[in-house]
Every structure is written in structure tokens, then in C-alpha cells.
Amino acid sequence: MSDKIKMQLQCPMPDLDYDIITLGHGSGGKLTNRLLEKTVFEVFNNDEINTRHDGALLKMNGNIVFSTDSFVVSPIFFPGGDIGELAVNGTVNDVAMCGGIPKYLSLSFIIEEGMKMKDFWNVLIGVKYACDKAGVQIVTGDTKVVERGKGDKIFINTTGIGELHPNADIRLERVKKGDKIIVSGNIATHGISILSVRRGLEFESDIESDTCNLNHTVITLLNEFGQDIHLMRDPTRGGVASTLNELSRDSQMGFDLKECAMPIDGQVASACEMLGLDPLYVANEGVFIAIVKASRADQILNKLRTLEFGNNSAIIGEVVDDHPGKVIIESKIGGKRVVHMAVGEQLPRIC
Amino acid sequence: MKFVAEYRNPEQVEALVNEIKKTITKDWRIMEVCGGQTHGLVKNGILEMLPDSLQMVHGPGCPVCVTPLHLIDKAIYLALEKDVILCSFGDMLRVPGSEKSLLQAKAEGADIRILYSPLDAVKIAQENPDREIVFFAVGFETTSPANALSVVQAKKLGLDNYSILVSHVLVPPAIDAVMNDPETKVNGFLAAGHVMTIMGYQQYQLLVEKYKIPIVITGFEPVDLLQGILLTVKQLESGNFKLQNQYSRIAHASGNEAAKELIRDVFKVDKQIWRGIGEIPESGLHLNDEFMAFDANLKFDIQLAIVEESQDCIAGQVLKGIEKPSSCPMFGNKCTPENPLGAPMVSSEGACAAYYHYSNLNDF
Numbered sequence: 001m002s003d004k005i006k007m008q009l010q011c012p013m014p015d016l017d018y019d020i021i022t023l024g025h026g027s028g029g030k031l032t033n034r035l036l037e038k039t040v041f042e043v044f045n046n047d048e049i050n051t052r053h054d055g056a057l058l059k060m061n062g063n064i065v066f067s068t069d070s071f072v073v074s075p076i077f078f079p080g081g082d083i084g085e086l087a088v089n090g091t092v093n094d095v096a097m098c099g100g101i102p103k104y105l106s107l108s109f110i111i112e113e114g115m116k117m118k119d120f121w122n123v124l125i126g127v128k129y130a131c132d133k134a135g136v137q138i139v140t141g142d143t144k145v146v147e148r149g150k151g152d153k154i155f156i157n158t159t160g161i162g163e164l165h166p167n168a169d170i171r172l173e174r175v176k177k178g179d180k181i182i183v184s185g186n187i188a189t190h191g192i193s194i195l196s197v198r199r200g201l202e203f204e205s206d207i208e209s210d211t212c213n214l215n216h217t218v219i220t221l222l223n224e225f226g227q228d229i230h231l232m233r234d235p236t237r238g239g240v241a242s243t244l245n246e247l248s249r250d251s252q253m254g255f256d257l258k259e260c261a262m263p264i265d266g267q268v269a270s271a272c273e274m275l276g277l278d279p280l281y282v283a284n285e286g287v288f289i290a291i292v293k294a295s296r297a298d299q300i301l302n303k304l305r306t307l308e309f310g311n312n313s314a315i316i317g318e319v320v321d322d323h324p325g326k327v328i329i330e331s332k333i334g335g336k337r338v339v340h341m342a343v344g345e346q347l348p349r350i351c
Numbered sequence: 352m353k354f355v356a357e358y359r360n361p362e363q364v365e366a367l368v369n370e371i372k373k374t375i376t377k378d379w380r381i382m383e384v385c386g387g388q389t390h391g392l393v394k395n396g397i398l399e400m401l402p403d404s405l406q407m408v409h410g411p412g413c414p415v416c417v418t419p420l421h422l423i424d425k426a427i428y429l430a431l432e433k434d435v436i437l438c439s440f441g442d443m444l445r446v447p448g449s450e451k452s453l454l455q456a457k458a459e460g461a462d463i464r465i466l467y468s469p470l471d472a473v474k475i476a477q478e479n480p481d482r483e484i485v486f487f488a489v490g491f492e493t494t495s496p497a498n499a500l501s502v503v504q505a506k507k508l509g510l511d512n513y514s515i516l517v518s519h520v521l522v523p524p525a526i527d528a529v530m531n532d533p534e535t536k537v538n539g540f541l542a543a544g545h546v547m548t549i550m551g552y553q554q555y556q557l558l559v560e561k562y563k564i565p566i567v568i569t570g571f572e573p574v575d576l577l578q579g580i581l582l583t584v585k586q587l588e589s590g591n592f593k594l595q596n597q598y599s600r601i602a603h604a605s606g607n608e609a610a611k612e613l614i615r616d617v618f619k620v621d622k623q624i625w626r627g628i629g630e631i632p633e634s635g636l637h638l639n640d641e642f643m644a645f646d647a648n649l650k651f652d653i654q655l656a657i658v659e660e661s662q663d664c665i666a667g668q669v670l671k672g673i674e675k676p677s678s679c680p681m682f683g684n685k686c687t688p689e690n691p692l693g694a695p696m697v698s699s700e701g702a703c704a705a706y707y708h709y710s711n712l713n714d715f
Contacts, residue, residue, distance in 0.1 A: 200438075200466040273355065275467075276442075276699050333364040333573045335396015337709040343688040344454075347441030348467060349699040350414050350490050 026145025065100025080208025084126025099168025112151035167226030210286030276349030358572030385543035386413030386700025408672030544598030551606030627667035
């Protein structure tokens with residue numbers, strides 16, 4: 001039994017008199033108070049949140065890393081996760097990518113009137129589960145309810161802060177010719193898992209989203225390799241292709257990739273073939289790209305492969321100086337092409 | 352990935368390229384008919400591997416590209432003005448109509464849904480008896496059986512709120528059109544293998560005899576494409592032209608009888624306008640009298656002016672293989688996937704999009 005299912009069983013939904021969320025639950029009055037008391041405060045019970053203040057007073061050391069993200073996925077429950085987990089992992093990972101050790105999160109909901117209370121509860125359990133895994137605490141937040149039709153069940157914003165890891169020096173300027181580009185796991189898994197359950201495009205598969213917290217893995221790498229890690233980024237929306245294009249453009253270095261080195265699950269690759277999607281442009285939620293010093297790349301990769309979520313990691317390419325701002329990939333059969341930034345959402349083809 | 356990986360084998364690719372180089376002694380132009388093949392060639396960097404004397408020209412087999420402008424305008428009109436639920440394959444959404452695309456119409460509030468199967472549109476019609484559902488039935492022979500099945504199903508279920516906006520085109524008349532164009536420079540064809548899985552390939556024998564050209568039924572993976580090219584080059588060099596089947600693991604002479612019967616039951620063959628190319632006789636499938644009630648063209652009062660195509664776009668020349676995308680002065684500057692002047696820049700099967708997305712570094 002998964003830890004999340006255990007948590008769901010240990011935390012039965014409280015009796016809230018309502019089966020659905022109503023506008024009243026966002027009014028700030030009694031209904032709001034009862035909802036928050038029995039759900040949010042009960043689930044996230046910690047010293048900071050228990051002060052019931054307008055904000056949280058936190059103790060932090062040294063430089064602080066700060067990041068925010070909003071989450072609007074549909075459907076809100078998908079194979080391998082839910083919007084609650086995604087909202088925590090997304091921000092935790094963004095803090096970690098900057099070299100931060102994530103500590104505290106804010107949690108804000110915009111809920112569409114009519115959302116099932118049971119679904120809201122399960123989203124909270126998702127948030128709690130992900131927070132426990134990442135070792136972060138929810139210390140402040142907000143709940144608003146909008147009229148039916150003005151939202152899509154639930155939107156979540158999280159903001160995270162963390163302390164900068166003492167060994168971290170992660171900056172674009174540190175990307176140098178010869179650096180190796182590592183991807184920490186199989187690509188395109190999250191986007192395809194969502195598509196597989198999206199109305200109108202459903203197909204049968206066992207593909208589960210890769211949403212996960214990468215902070216423990218990143219911290220271990222920083223502990224051991226510190227400044228040899230020059231840059232990190234998590235390739236979420238727009239996929240590996242868009243993230244690498246941004247990094248190449250902003251660092252004014254060229255990136256050479258090898259298609260045959262790109263780690264991808266067989267089912268995900270097949271689904272991409274079937275739908276006519278390029279996996280390089282499909283979203284990830286549990287993968288990061290690290291640009292590292294060439295002489296240490298193999299050691300970093302070997303270590304990463306022993307760490308949580310890192311067993312499929314691979315060196316997918318290297319930094320060059322002869323086509324600044326451009327990403328080039330060598331196809332499996334040896335041809336070369338430019339990998340552009342995604343134009344918009346990829347749309348499945350006709351035949 | 353079994354059945355795919357073996358057709359992407361680098362050693363086999365190299366061996367085939369070498370054999371093509373060894374075989375070829377003259378300048379030849381081969382057209383790959385299907386946009387999926389164009390993308391396969393460009394995406395894998397195959398064009399750069401071929402000898403200079405061999406030119407691949409890209410054909411009209413991109414369903415999105417040849418769907419007439421006024422039909423896209425009609426789809427947008429139905430979705431915006433007639434409050435229908437417009438269902439479509441994803442690829443159609445970004446194609447520019449005369450004023451906007453379906454994607455823009457969606458942003459303006461139209462209820463447009465991306466589906467992978469037209470049968471899902473029938474399901475939506477069942478679930479929404481108080482709404483009209485229109486499926487934008489676009490494509491070559493490959494998608495026509497499923498689209499036909501959707502109206503058969505709707506009829507069986509007694510649904511009167513389902514109809515289709517048909518833009519079905521056929522490959523053989525397009526080959527006729529390419530060969531009859533006085534500017535044509537094509538010496539041989541790679542025919543689209545997946546079309547044969549539905550239709551069989553007897554009709555193509557007639558084209559070989561009529562135009563005295565080689566036609567090789569070809570798949571989509573690098574090894575498929577190179578084998579197809581090699582077989583065509585061998586025919587061209589020997590002067591002995593015939594129909595050959597490179598894609599025999601899937602394509603057979605008689606095709607899929609059940610699918611063909613479905614197409615015959617539901618559609619009739621008639622003239623059709625191809626975007627950028629113009630009217631081609633006997634080149635389209637239209638709903639026959641028995642299924643007229645499911646024709647969105649007849650069901651709705653659609654009053655739209657016919658708008659002329661932009662003069663800046665040379666899509667027609669590209670689709671007939673007379674011009675290459677990169678020889679268009681608009682390519683990559685005034686015409687990009689973000690701001691396309693014509694459909695071939697948008698579709699995942701369009702030649703211009705293939706050149707743009709998968710170009711060699713030297714092109715930019």
C-alpha cells in the first residue's frame with residue numbers, strides 16, 4: 001500500500017455539514033472558519049500556522065531562496081498524483097533548482113463553487129503527503145471561492161522559501177564550454193500521463209506522472225559536488241527543449257544533444273509516436289537538468305543514479321561555443337537538426 | 352520500441368545511403384506524397400545524407416494544409432455564431448482561416464474540443480441532446496473510415512444533433528494533378544504506405560502505366576524512407592517503371608475491405624477544392640444522399656463570403672513540389688509557426704513547418 005493511501009486512511013474526512021464547497025466557504029465568516037479549522041489547520045498543524053496570524057514569523061539563516069508558482073492542471077486527480085502534490089513539488093523543486101534547501105510554503109486556493117468537499121479533502125491530503133516527503137511546512141495561506149463557471153474546480157498557488165545551500169553557486173555565467181548536460185530521469189512522463197486521462201484523448205496505459213520532490217536528491221549532490229554543478233533547472237512546461245533553449249539563449253552558449261542518450265520510458269515513447277508528439281516538448285514534473293563540470297560529470301551521474309528519482313539519469317549532451325544560443329540534436333541515425341523553443345501547446349496530429 | 356527501433360537502425364541507414372550513392376548516375380527528383388514522410392526525412396536529417404543529384408520534393412499529402420480556407424471559416428462560424436460544440440483533430444486548431452484560427456475562436460469563447468476519434472464526438476452528442484455537435488471531418492483516405500463510422504453510429508442511435516463538416520481528399524487524383532501540371536518536375540513517387548492499408552494499391556498500378564513513372568509504396572521510418580528511395584532510384588536508373596511495395600509488412604494489394612465498404616456506404620466521390628492548389632475533379636469524398644442529414648453544410652444556414660488566399664503564400668507551389676519551403680521569401684521571417692501565412696507552416700505534416708522546426712543549422 002502506498003504511503004499516500006495509508007495517509008488517506010489515517011485521515012478520514014471530517015464531517016463538515018456540506019458535501020460541496022459553496023460561495024459561503026470563501027466569505028471569511030463562520031463557514032470559512034469551520035472549513036479551515038476542520039481541514040487546513042487540522043491537517044497542517046504546526047507552531048507557525050497555529051499562531052493564526054495574518055502571516056508567519058520564521059527563523060532563517062543566511063541567504064534566502066524564494067519562488068512561487070500557480071497550478072491549474074485538469075484533471076485535478078491524475079495517474080501518479082494530484083494537483084495538491086504537484087503544487088508542493090513544483091515550488092519545492094523551483095527552490096531546490098536555485099540551490100535552496102526548501103523550508104516553508106504558503107498555500108493559496110481559488111476554489112470553484114460546487115467542488116466536492118471530498119475532492120478538496122483529497123487535494124489537502126496530497127499537499128500534506130508531498131510536504132511530509134519534502135520536509136517542508138505550510139505556514140500561511142488563503143482560501144477564496146469563485147462562482148461556478150469562473151474556475152476549474154481548484155487553482156492552487158504556493159510560494160516557497162528556503163536557505164541557500166552553503167556549497168551552491170548556480171548561475172548562468174558559470175556555464176562553460178565542455179560542460180556536460182545531465183537529465184535526472186525519464187522525460188515526458190508527466191505530460192503524457194495527463195493526456196492519457198484528458199477527456200477526448202484518453203488511452204489505456206500504466207503511465208504515471210513523475211511528480212516528486214527533488215530537493216533531497218539535489219541537496220545530496222550539492223553536499224558532495226557543490227560548485228561543480230554550474231546550473232540546474234526543472235524542465236516543466238514546454239519540456240526539455242524549451243528549458244534548454246532558454247538556458248542556451250540566456251547563457252549565449254550552444255548545446256549539442258544526442259537523441260539516443262535521452263532517457264524515456266518505452267510506453268511514453270510509444271504514446272508520443274501514436275499522438276505525433278515530440279517528447280522533448282512534453283512537460284515533466286519530477287526531472288531536473290544539471291549542467292556540470294565535464295571532469296566531474298561521470299562521478300555526478302554515478303552518484304545521481306544511486307539517489308531517489310535519479311536511477312534513469314543520463315548525460316544527454318554538452319555545452320559548445322560554436323553556435324551560441326542554439327540547441328542542436330543529433331538524431332538516432334546521425335542527422336542533425338535545430339531544436340527550437342515550443343511555439344504553443346503541442347496538438348495531436350490527424351493521422 | 353519494437354516495430355519502430357529496427358527501422359531507425361543507424362548501420363542500416365548508412366548502408367542504404369551508400370547504396371543510393373552507388374546506384375545514382377543522373378539527376379532525379381522524387382516526390383514523397385505524404386507530409387508524415389516529409390517530416391520523417393527532415394526530422395532525421397536524411398535530406399542532408401542524400402547525394403546532391405537526388406532531390407526530394409514534398410507532396411500534397413498534408414490533410415490540414417489542403418483543407419479549403421472557406422471550410423475553416425465555416426467551422427469557426429459554426430462554433431462562434433451557431434453555438435455548436437465543434438469537435439476537431441488537434442492539428443486543425445492552429446491553421447489560419449481568413450481572419451482567425453479555431454484556436455483563436457476558442458479563446459473568444461467558442462466551445463471547441465480536441466478529439467482523437469470521431470466516435471467520441473458521437474458520445475458528446477449523446478450526452479448533450481440540447482446542443483448541436485459538429486465534427487470537423489478532415490483527412491485523406493486514412494481518416495475517412497472512422498469519420499464514416501461516426502455518422503453510421505449516429506444514425507443507428509437516432510441522433511439528430513450530430514453532423515460532420517467534411518473535407519476528405521483522395522491521393523490518386525492529387526498525383527494526377529501533380530503530373531498534369533506543366534511545371535511539374537517529378538520523376539517518381541514514394542506513395543503513402545498507410546493510405547494503402549485502407550485502400551489497397553490497385554489504383555496506383557494505373558498511375559504507373561498512365562504516366563510511365565515509378566511509384567514505390569513506402570513507410571515512414573528512416574529505413575523505410577531510404578529503402579523506398581533506393582527502389583525508386585533503381586527503377587529510374589534502369590528505365591523499367593513499376594509499382595513496388597516497400598511497406599509490405601502493413602500495406603497489401605486489396606487494403607481493408609471492411610473500411611472500404613464503410614467509405615462506399617457513406618461517401619460519394621466528387622470534385623474537391625484543395626487549399627493552395629484549386630479544384631481537382633473526382634478528388635474528394637462527400638456524404639451521399641443516404642447520409643445527407645448529417646452534412647453540417649446543409650444542416651446549418653452558413654452565410655459566408657468566399658475570401659481569397661493571401662498572395663504572399665506559395666503553399667500551392669510547395670504542395671505540388673514545384674517550390675521548396677525555403678525558397679519562399681516569407682519563410683522564417685514573415686511566415687513562422689507563431690504567425691503563419693499558410694497552413695503548411697502550422698501542421699505537424701506541413702512541409703514548411705518541417706523545414707522550420709527541423710532545419711539544419713545552416714538554414715538560419
